[in-house]
Amino acid sequence: MATHTETAPIRAKQVRLPRTAAVWVMAGILWAFFAAAAAPSPLFLVYRAEWDFPVWMLTLAFAIYAIALLGALLSFGRLSDHIGRRPVLLGALLLECVAMTLFLTAGNVGIVILARIVQGIATGAATGALSAAITDFAPPHRKTLAPLLSSVAPLSGLAVGAIAAGLATEGGHPIVVVFIVFDILFLVGLGAVALSPESVTPRPGAGRSLVPRVAIPVAARAEFIREIPVSAAVWIVGGFYLAVVAEVLREVLGVTSGAVEGFYIAGVSGFGALASFFARNFPARVNAAYGSVLIAVGMPVVLLGMNTHSFVVIAIGTLLAGAGFGMGYLGGVGILAPLAKAHERGELFSGLYVVNYLAFGIPAIIAGLLIDAFGLLPTVNGYGILVVIAGLAGAALQLPRLFRYGHHSAR
Template structure:
């Protein structure tokens, strides 16, 4: 494709919001099974370890897709990758609808992870490509807001259907199937925003495509992303069990409300902090996250459902604002033909935190119990967040000293050429 991008039938502003809706729907679908896990456990009698394995199947296949095809849309175009991902998502919805045991459920989550991972690099990059030139923070804002809002709405919507609707294990997926099929039909009408470049086959070699000049900041931010997404993974997989067994809260809707409280407050936090300085937003978010997790630990010790939900809301606010600040800090540094690779790299870090600790927690629950596992898990992510916050503060002070001492300090290092910048982690 030439440097002049081909346009299709949809305007760029409409395409921007359509892609944001698709991104939200993908994460809506990813959290929809969480309130249904209790239903599946009642039908098929599997353990907490198997529950987290089902959850992890989604996250690990998503990671594999991010590493293998996360950069592909930089080479062959956003539309092709998104269209293929939506077809796989439709297949995953069909697998959910027809699932009659743990094996088909694992297959459905695997297909869903592959679809979401493949789409993530394309949708995140397209939102940056299509954002209005006079609103350079809109793309990072929507990129951080749409996934969190999708997680919140998926958990709440599925929880409501489980509690009040007939055949919830079919209905939610049938509705999503219709939505994804429609999105797949509309995708060819989107304007293509990627200039395309050679090397599509080479881009499939798994690696984190973080340009060299961005790596120091990326590595500083990464521990914080792992910490906040690790808490998301805990409550997405074991949140309903924590509410039922530790807090003695019954009903299928409660599990959805736990996830909604966390991710919904994260979406509100991202909205409230839009337009604010990214570094301050990121630091404030991680500080709120620490306070929120400490509050939930106190609530589990009492135990107090009201205090628990208050802590979840505060931690969720920290999750949303911290993620927004990280996105606003890093995303604008990438050139257009680097965006899919960088976005995939960020989400690899996020989903490593989302999946691996949750699987470890699921195994630990079987041996040590839900309460001790939740406590140790929470303390560990708090410690990681403290280390990450300290790194951000140290780096910020170093940058401030360098900015205020242009003659006394060392001269800035020259920017590497783009050819050298192509090296990857």
Template structure:
């Protein structure tokens, strides 16, 4: 596509047959959730791949975190593109890339292919996330605009947890979990692509597409106090999410001596599921109060998780995951609600890119560092230090939030 094509004003296309608004809204919500359903699906499979292909344990954390880096790169480059070329083109292209990632998983012959598929998957999710979040609000029926915003916050966490749970069940009860899971996801993504093709466009295309591709990470001055105060909270909560989504299969196998695929899926499911629930239930409460409450939840949950791992008490691991997951959902949703109104419309994409930059770096980098430390320190020692870092970050976040309140 030429520069002139991207940047010139585009006239409205001829009218075409589109899905009814309610159907388009429901389809968009399900397609958005399917991206994160697919993102959570590999968690129980990675240990299975490690057993089958015999790679080093640290490679597992790289395969887990590769998704976050692909997502970040895509988000900061094309996150605002749909404001210029329209939601539909970005969603259709992103879902097509996601479909390619699902097929890469189906036919992956080794861990290198899995890592590549995770990167492609992250790129697709990052490109689609801002467009889907906006489209859900724009496609929502007039009486349910708030529902569109809530789904935009809840679908990612809920999808991650449900993807891990369903894949865990497939690992436990079938012999072709990889084929079954990613073939099913490929079909779901293909249906989501068809829905995007048949949905109505919700914004008028405008010039500036190429300029929007410049990476934009910008925090407006009015939003900086809330952004800075929330940064250590994002670090703590996303590290806790990384512990359950990236490290829990190894912890269950090597510390608790359980190799059940279903148990892996259930354990990874707990924090994202409670995160989605907390984000929904607390959506009407003041944003700063929700961030403080969530930070306390992450702190308490991480302490209980550490106690469970140190004493090899599995129920404590789950209880800590429930409490910490609720704190994660409260912290992240509250922080987004706190900074969003403090930016002008043309600054919002750059601001949210900055928030997600902190979040996904916290999700991926500590997990990779932990993976590198497993060999010299041992898994148990590494995980205990990892948990201690979560607690330290949560304490710093609580102090920052209290200073902000004063």
């Protein structure tokens, strides 16, 4: 008599990246999102030359991205704390692929604006989860790694995205080249996230987390409030360069090269990335305080260069403001990140990005509305004065605490 024995099915072991690799994957994807965010700025002028739409639509296309991103941050920013980082990132990467394809196939400025909206939603959903994942995966014995990656990745991404897109305008079919490359990058990112480990245990409340609001962990609230002017100064500078610098170079200084525009747009974030790297071992509050000072000092130099038509003076001011950009961003992340528990990091970073993108987007929208009434250069001068005020406010809140507790003991 034959006997029948049942064997349990053998499950294939899931392949997952080690956590030490996952931290770099998340930083790389964060870099790609910010590179893609900067790339349209030089390319908007290509679209404008092809379709001949008014200047204010360039500012609208820029500003609507920030509005869509803010909406996504408010709605999805805390979701990864409940359902995990991977599902949120997979969805955001798919949306970003859709946005890149819309840019690639756009036949009119309306589709470009739609692409910018989709891109804003994808970036808003991704940025908080990516910054939280970087902090989750960073080795405990390397305390400066997470703030460093969370600062250098977006700043270098903004720089490389603007430069690469600007260089692409010097060759044939720049829109095709740029957005096919980004589509490929984000498809690779999808595969990398699928192979990454999950760093969060799912917990109830996912539905409630979708109700739009800003929620900051209790332990981080006091520092978060003190950090607001620093973040505002940093991201008003970022918005200034992405929203108006290309137009100033073209309309005021007579630049006709997309590559030159790309280099100047990228200057502030490129110098910022370098400053973040070299300041990585400074205490976080030192970076926040002196970053604010450098922004307040650098922006008047930039405005002087624009008003005197001096490329050298603009470059010097950009170096100073860019160093402040990088140090201020690194300092803010370094102050706040240790104050959140693992399941609070998504909401903390989303709250921080809400402040960042309000500062990034609102002045740009206002500038776009004022250019027709007051002219380009007077509007840009007012924009720059706002940067200086924000930098001084950040320094006023951070410097007294720095001197009270000492430079070496400052967190």
